[in-house]
Structures are given as C-alpha cells and as structure tokens.
Amino acid sequence: MTIPHRGRLTKDGIRIHEAADFAGMHAAGRLAAEILDRIADHVTVGQSTGEIDRLIEEMVDDAGAKSATIGYKGYKHASCISVNHVVCHGIPGSKIHKWKNDKHNRTNDVLLEGDILNIDVTVIVDGWFGDTSRMYVTGKPKDFATKLIDRTHNALFKGIEMVKPGNTFGDIGHAIQSYAEKFGMSVVRDFCGHGLGRVFHSPPNVVHYGRAGSGPVLEEGMFFTIEPMINLGRPETKVLGDDWTAITQDKRLSAQFEHSIGVTATGYEIFTLSPAGTFHPTYSN
Numbered sequence: 001m002t003i004p005h006r007g008r009l010t011k012d013g014i015r016i017h018e019a020a021d022f023a024g025m026h027a028a029g030r031l032a033a034e035i036l037d038r039i040a041d042h043v044t045v046g047q048s049t050g051e052i053d054r055l056i057e058e059m060v061d062d063a064g065a066k067s068a069t070i071g072y073k074g075y076k077h078a079s080c081i082s083v084n085h086v087v088c089h090g091i092p093g094s095k096i097h098k099w100k101n102d103k104h105n106r107t108n109d110v111l112l113e114g115d116i117l118n119i120d121v122t123v124i125v126d127g128w129f130g131d132t133s134r135m136y137v138t139g140k141p142k143d144f145a146t147k148l149i150d151r152t153h154n155a156l157f158k159g160i161e162m163v164k165p166g167n168t169f170g171d172i173g174h175a176i177q178s179y180a181e182k183f184g185m186s187v188v189r190d191f192c193g194h195g196l197g198r199v200f201h202s203p204p205n206v207v208h209y210g211r212a213g214s215g216p217v218l219e220e221g222m223f224f225t226i227e228p229m230i231n232l233g234r235p236e237t238k239v240l241g242d243d244w245t246a247i248t249q250d251k252r253l254s255a256q257f258e259h260s261i262g263v264t265a266t267g268y269e270i271f272t273l274s275p276a277g278t279f280h281p282t283y284s285n
C-alpha cells in the first residue's frame with residue numbers, strides 16, 4: 001500500500017513536511033547510521049567490497065527494513081562502495097581491477113593497505129528513507145588522503161551550518177565550495193544532494209557549490225541530503241561503462257560524506273547521526 005504524502009509543495013516543487021514526519025525520518029536515518037557503525041569492523045585489508053555489501057544487506061534484512069538501492073534503476077546491491085578515485089556509485093564486487101599506468105589509485109573490489117572508501121547506504125523504514133554515507137580507511141592512509149577526508153567532513157558541516165529558514169540552498173553550496181577551495185581542493189559538479197522523505201529522490205537538487213543568496217529559500221519542514229564530493233585534483237568526472245561507477249578524470253582521490261537533514265523552525269536536525277559517534281573515521285586502526 002502506498003502511503004500518501006502529507007504537507008504542501010513550494011513553487012519550486014519542494015515538499016514541506018509536517019512536524020510528525022520528523023520521527024519517521026529519525027527512525028530511518030538512525031538505522032542507516034547504525035549499519036555504517038557496525039560495518040566499520042569489516043573494512044579491513046584483504047576484505048572485498050562484495051562481502052561488505054553482503055553484510056550490509058544482511059543487516060538491513062535483520063532489522064526488518066528494506067534496501068532502497070536494490071532494484072533501483074536495475075541496481076543490484078544494498079550499498080554503493082567507492083574506493084580511492086571513485087567519486088560515487090561504486091559497485092561492490094570481488095575482483096582486483098588493473099588500470100594501465102596507474103600506480104596507486106585503483107578501483108579495487110579487494111581492499112589494500114592505505115585505501116580510502118566511501119560506503120553509502122539507504123534504507124526504508126515504515127515508508128521513510130534514511131540516506132547516509134561516510135569515509136573509511138584500511139590501515140594507515142597517506143597524509144594527503146587524511147587531509148582530504150578531514151576537509152570533506154568539515155565541508156559537509158560548513159554546509160549544514162547554513163541550514164535554517166530564510167537562508168538559501170545557494171548559501172549551503174557557497175559555504176562548502178569556499179571551504180574546500182581554500183585548501184586547493186575541488187567540488188564535484190556532476191552529482192548533488194537531493195530531497196527525500198517518503199521518496200528516494202525529489203526536489204530540490206542540493207548542489208555543493210554556488211553563489212550565496214541564490215536558489216530556493218529554506219523553509220521549516222524541508223527534508224534533503226547534503227553530500228559533498230571533494231577531489232584532490234580537478235572536479236571533472238566520468239562514468240564508466242557499467243553506467244554507475246563515476247571516477248575522477250585525473251585519477252586523483254575523491255572523498256564524500258553525507259547526512260540527511262530536516263529544517264526546523266530555528267535551524268536543522270540531522271537524521272543520520274552516528275549512534276556510536278564514529279561518523280568520522282579514525283586513523284589508528
């Protein structure tokens with residue numbers, strides 16, 4: 001049975017949810033975040049991204065929830081796992097891919113020492129979508145990889161700090177872009193955040209760059225993701241022949257963090273906070 005949407009639409013087609021809807025989003029977001037907490041112990045050298053995905057699917061099933069990605073436009077997995085210079089939508093598997101003239105940046109399905117990776121999970125709980133991603137490392141990453149992860153994490157929160165009624169989506173993008181470019185890093189233009197709630201993707205497109213004061217005005221009751229992808233090199237990407245995997249054109253590293261957000265009367269609530277407090281990876285493992 002399809003549960004009808006509540007709340008009104010803005011002139012930009014953005015749904016304004018009711019106060020009661022926040023509870024549903026918190027439940028879905030918490031489960032997604034819990035799964036990413038639990039999977040951390042399995043992100044190890046020699047592990048395959050296919051096995052990580054199998055464990056994630058098992059966790060979703062055990063919780064009595066549904067994976068939003070299995071069957072979405074033909075996608076077959078419960079997660080996207082993007083290693084090193086994969087920007088997003090990396091497909092889990094069990095192979096080691098050999099890249100010509102590529103000494104250290106790989107899209108391996110089998111994790112190696114010093115790899116960095118983003119794991120992205122979306123679950124459906126009682127009709128509500130919980131969407132989040134975060135970075136992980138295997139062994140000890142290079143110093144430049146650590147800085148990329150740190151600054152991508154901070155860029156996300158620079159954007160989140162802009163969320164309150166009366167600000168604009170341009171304020172969010174401008175805050176992220178200004179922070180990342182201060183360190184000589186670039187913001188991916190080809191992919192963005194999105195509205196969600198009882199649907200996976202809906203207006204608005206939440207771009208992670210732009211001009212302050214531009215775009216739709218934020219209102220209480222809006223639900224959306226902020227999920228900046230930050231590159232060490234240039235912002236350009238290309239999608240591989242599988243029609244999913246997006247990589248940096250210059251093969252330099254990329255990182256991403258994602259939270260699902262609700263706009264409140266005075267600011268925001270984050271639906272996907274880590275219950276274990278491990279949203280940001282540690283480098284001692």
